[in-house]
Amino acid sequence: MYIIDSSKTPKPEETVGEYLRRLRESANISQQELAEAAGIHLQSLGKLERGLTKRLNSKTKKGLAIALNIPEEYLEAVLNGTSVEGVQKKQFCPHCWCMWYNSRPSLDSFSR
Numbered sequence: 001m002y003i004i005d006s007s008k009t010p011k012p013e014e015t016v017g018e019y020l021r022r023l024r025e026s027a028n029i030s031q032q033e034l035a036e037a038a039g040i041h042l043q044s045l046g047k048l049e050r051g052l053t054k055r056l057n058s059k060t061k062k063g064l065a066i067a068l069n070i071p072e073e074y075l076e077a078v079l080n081g082t083s084v085e086g087v088q089k090k091q092f093c094p095h096c097w098c099m100w101y102n103s104r105p106s107l108d109s110f111s112r
Contacts, residue, residue: 008070010078017051019078023068024049038063054079 007026010019024034031049035042040060047053056064056075065072077084 005069008068008074009084010074012083014078015051016054016056016075016078017049019075020045020064020068021049023070027068034064034067037067040064 008023014022020034024031027034029037031045032042035045038045038060040063044053044060048056056079061072061075064070065075074084
């Protein structure tokens with residue numbers, strides 16, 4: 001299970017490009033590695049980081065969120081210029097990337 005790191009929270013006035021670059025550099029990965037992990041083109045990531053693209057489709061948003069281990073709502077907040085104070089911290093199951101909120105699901109939810 002992965003818990004959101006508070007250092008991954010968007011900073012006030014941070015653009016989507018600045019935010020993505022900061023997270024990528026803090027993870028010590030290249031643009032190529034992030035693009036592959038997110039399932040997007042390298043050129044698309046480069047345009048995002050340089051501020052040439054300011055919109056994300058749902059596939060790109062989901063891919064980046066999973067690759068960077070952040071809630072999609074963080075990306076939405078940066079794109080909309082809003083705070084993330086109301087965003088609940090999500091936990092991800094590393095096996096299936098299913099999300100749940102606040103507490104772990106019971107083992108009964110995994111039985112067949």
